[in-house]
Amino acid sequence: MSTVATESDYIGKLAAKFRTCPATGLKVDLAAERLIKANAVAAVVFLAIGGTFGLLVALTRWPAVHLLSSDMFYLVLTAHGLDVLLLWIIFFEMAILYFASAVILSSRIAAPRWGWVGFALMVVGGLMTNVAVLQGDSSVMFTSYVPLKAQPHFYLGLILFAVGALIGCFIFLGTLVIAKEEKTYEGSIPLVTFGALTACIIAVFTIASGAIILVPTFLWSVGYIANIDTLTYKLVWWAMGHSSQQINVSAHVAVWYLIAAVTVGAKPLSEKVSRTAFLLYIFFLQLASAHHLLVEPGLSSEWKIVNTSYMMYLAVLGSMIHGMTVPGSIEAAQRKSGYTRGVFEWLRKAPWGNPAFAGMFLSLVMFGFLGGITGVILGTEQLNIIMHNTLYVPGHFHATVVTGTTLAFMAVTYLVVPLIFQRQIIWPKLARLQPYLFGFGAAGISLFMMGAGTLGVARRHWDISFADALLPYGYPPMASLMMGLNGLSAILAATGGALYVLITVGSILFGKKVDETNAVASLGPMPKKVVREAVTKYGNAGTWHLPGTYVLVGIFFTTFILYYFVNWKYLSELWPMQ
């Protein structure tokens, strides 16, 4: 037995071919590198498609433009949700899982051929679902609530995509086992890899939940099952639908730590504290799915409150810990580099000209202030009733998924292109501008949709003026203004998104080759030029002298408390007590 194992190990090591990254000194398994490239390219393609659909949705919701017919609106809205909420994000997360395991641990990747099987399933599944939607008979929205029935290949495509992603998760876990067996790292896995592990664990739960509900729904769509209970569908579907966004949160927090480590050499303030925050995600983050069911009469208050108000707050605590430790680790590293004047010199002198850093910091701030705070509001049973199923909900998740996850993934692309594709970024001046265009555009989308939602505008509605309704109804005029501003913000975000796609594709195709002479310079402006230690080694920053971070945290808590109580005031006016 041991001989077989040894031979197998030998064959595995022999089969793996490595190169040494000239910027980081890390050993990069070429099989892992190819998988990272394929998944990242597929992600960007689906972002381009889904982002275009998103612009069409926003231009239709803008009352003065009202671009698409109702049929086309629901078709495009379905495709937009699928392509960006699922395909762009999960393809990119597969790339992150392979990067965080094989590359950061300098290990060979487990079962690369299975990685290609998984990738092929994801591509076929993604295309199949897109075809089903574009054929026009599957405009059932991202949620595809029964009894709305899509074509069978809509559900089959999603199932194939999920199976492919599940294979990717197990390859990640297998690579962790190989790295430990072959001792490519000492002690605990690096924090970035631990964040990716958190994302992987949530992904396994998410995909399993998707299989539990989508397989019977597929059978229902082909006529083998007579009925799917609508409330059970909603319950289990949201274990997939909302948890898939929790994979994003874990992955983009890991990306924050990665970018902070690479661009300014930041070490976590405390490995234990950051890992405990990720542990809170593993325990509790998926339970936030329940906030989509807070107005369902069939579920008890106990179930709702335990899943949201009690458990979800522990996951929010995890996010608030990261919200302090990421800027804190940057401040610690910057102060160590000599930026010690006043409270904020470390922030003023941060590498804002590096699109990776700028995108990461904007993502951090916008995710916390826009996505995090509003998520707590939506997760509070009493407050949820004010804006349940209004445009506030897409406003909230555009703050988490677009300004949070997408912006962080865009930011890390400016490191992935030189490190993995070994190409320099073309148009560096436009690349510097891109995170701001996209970030502020996406922040506008979130804010104005939340504003319209607070005024009662329903989500998923083609015409907020109800022009063809038998019973006329008018929202306050401010709602139309909000939707106009939402449209303008979408144009700004789409410009930033198009720039990202052009820069990324252009760099891969036409960028100058990265070699030993320009490897570190290709990563953009950075105060520190040594990137390996901070990313791959366990260790703490060794200081808690962080006055600037404490001020930022104070501003965050003040905003949080004010907004929380403003909503309670708003609720009291909705149902005045006499």
Added chain:
Amino acid sequence: MAEKPKPESAAAPLERIPFMQRLLDNPFLLLFIGVVVPTVIYILWGVMEITQIPLAK
């Protein structure tokens, strides 16, 4: 007669790894927890409540 020197590992007993670190260093235990907790608290409890809703007559 000179005493035989003890091997280094016997002279310095291994330091006990704290429970939290053992938990955080075990990806498959974390995977188990991360799947079981939401399955029980969110899905199973939720499905049990739905099955107890009386049928309309």
